[in-house]
Amino acid sequence: MRPQEKIRDTETINTITGLLEQGVEKMSVIMRHSDRLFHKDSAMEPFMGLTEKGKDAAMQLGSSLPAPPRKPRFFSSTFGRCIETAYLIDKGFTKAHKIFNGHNVQAMELAPFYIINPPKAIAMVSETGNPVFLREWFDNKINESVMLNPEAAANRIAEFMTDQLKGLHSGEIAINVSHDWNLFPLKEFKLGLPHETFGMVGYLESVVIFERGGKAHMTSYQMAEKGLETVCL
Numbered sequence: 759m760r761p762q763e764k765i766r767d768t769e770t771i772n773t774i775t776g777l778l779e780q781g782v783e784k785m786s787v788i789m790r791h792s793d794r795l796f797h798k799d800s801a802m803e804p805f806m807g808l809t810e811k812g813k814d815a816a817m818q819l820g821s822s823l824p825a826p827p828r829k830p831r832f833f834s835s836t837f838g839r840c841i842e843t844a845y846l847i848d849k850g851f852t853k854a855h856k857i858f859n860g861h862n863v864q865a866m867e868l869a870p871f872y873i874i875n876p877p878k879a880i881a882m883v884s885e886t887g888n889p890v891f892l893r894e895w896f897d898n899k900i901n902e903s904v905m906l907n908p909e910a911a912a913n914r915i916a917e918f919m920t921d922q923l924k925g926l927h928s929g930e931i932a933i934n935v936s937h938d939w940n941l942f943p944l945k946e947f948k949l950g951l952p953h954e955t956f957g958m959v960g961y962l963e964s965v966v967i968f969e970r971g972g973k974a975h976m977t978s979y980q981m982a983e984k985g986l987e988t989v990c991l
Contacts, residue, residue: 889953
């Protein structure tokens with residue numbers, strides 16, 4: 759039986775509101791999609807949508823986003839469960855505040871672009887398990903014909919978010935719905951939060967990039983556990 763994964767919507771909202779209370783004017787938030795369905799056939803992986811619990815959690819997160827004049831803008835991976843999560847967060851916000859936000863934008867940086875050989879990668883994960891596979895990837899023990907260099911992946915995602923930040927207006931929050939494997943490299947290489955110590959990425963868990971003092975900073979709800987608030991990029 760697959761272990762139950764935590765839903766971290768409260769932690770994500772607390773991180774966002776905490777930054778706003780500190781005077782942050784705009785931010786880029788990358789989060790894992792909500793609670794999802796699984797299939798015995800790994801070939802069906804890209805097509806698995808959300809559970810009913812996951813749908814409710816996404817709606818709840820949207821309704822809990824800061825009220826106007828704060829305005830979310832939505833981006834997602836090309837996978838259906840990420841598009842579905844972004845849509846439901848948007849609808850939750852609309853229901854709470856009666857504001858239409860426009861449509862979700864898909865971005866390859868939020869998809870699993872780092873998987874070069876999906877069948878091989880899936881077979882390796884099935885054999886070793888997710889935590890061991892991730893450690894081997896991060897330690898550069900997996901050939902780059904299978905997985906992109908992990909630090910290069912982290913840099914590409916962080917660059918996408920910092921570029922996004924530059925294009926936001928004051929009061930805007932970019933909500934990027936992605937996958938746990940997109941967050942793991944950021945936590946490993948940018949925040950120093952290895953999964954062996956800080957756990958697996960939960961549903962709706964996030965990493966946030968924001969501007970302070972003319973520089974981009976990154977944080978997550980777990981930074982306080984290290985005695986730090988942010989990391990300057």
